[in-house]
Amino acid sequence: MRYLKSSPPALLLFTALLSGCDLPAAPVPESWSGGDLRGVNHTRYPIPRFSVNGSPGPNIGAFGEGGGACCISLPEKWRPGLKADVEWVVNTHAGLVKFPGYVDREKYKAWEKNYTDGLVKHRTTVDIPDYGNEKCGLTVHFLPCNQIKVTASCWGSNRPEHPVKEPRRMEEPAVCPE
Template identity: 30%
Template sequence: MLLALMATGCDARLPQDEMVGVGITGIDHLPDHLSIQDFWVNGYNAAQAGKGGSTVCCAMLPARWRPGLTVQVRWGITNWRDKTYSMHEATVPVEHYDEVGRLWVHFLKDGSVRVVSSNLAAWKQHADYPGPHDPIPQKEPWKMYPRSEGEPLFREVEDASKEADDGRSR
């Protein structure tokens, strides 16, 4: 019997990790003319990413972090200036946590995504917050670049974060 246990590996004797429902908050670090209007984590709709004050329920995380822990993030980028949008998807590692907390999804200027679980608020710039510490833009691009009445909906492009190549002035 001991040989059978050894052959199946140590993990076969460990109970499954307890899963915990956590709130999701998206932080939009993109330039002023871009925004994340919708995003999803493992299929859970998390609504709009913004300044960090809104939380949507819920994603599931293990009570204890484990190496290799990832989530599937899907998001849409709206380019209000160029009137375009694009959809993106990535498998993103969840950074190490000692205690499970709110799931903070950071959409960074370079196009990458960071996922942090923390009970500290990202927007308060707390020194112990494990995620990015750059200032969170306070923006409302839909007011800066309003859509005119009757104007067609935004067109889908490969990457709305790139400048339009249609010759419009910036």
């Protein structure tokens, strides 16, 4: 068996280098948890589907609210730059033609075409506001002019403490702001 011989000066240099080196601390992994994904629709157009950061949310009727869709993941501690990428579909033809049922195939096909023609897809990215030490999932508020607000507040949308103050029933203005 062969042993490598180190010279005393080389060993001293190596030891000096190691003792003077502060290795960077390993990054602490961010802790995440899941919560319900809810939606509040402040408009007259139904939202048949939406998602946030790829997590699907519930179907929400006109001026309605839906939730309990599991799950949206958020960091345990809020940090600057936290975003919600929201994708949603609005049905602009809902209620224009009453669902005829499936018996009369022609009427059903006409209804289906009208329904499909009225689907409009949207996507935006918004900041998730600071939720401090307490979060209760994520609630997406769909406002007129395809505006979105999100909150992780534990207060229900009908409570005065809830951070989104817009009324539940809002009409689309004649011209939306740019």
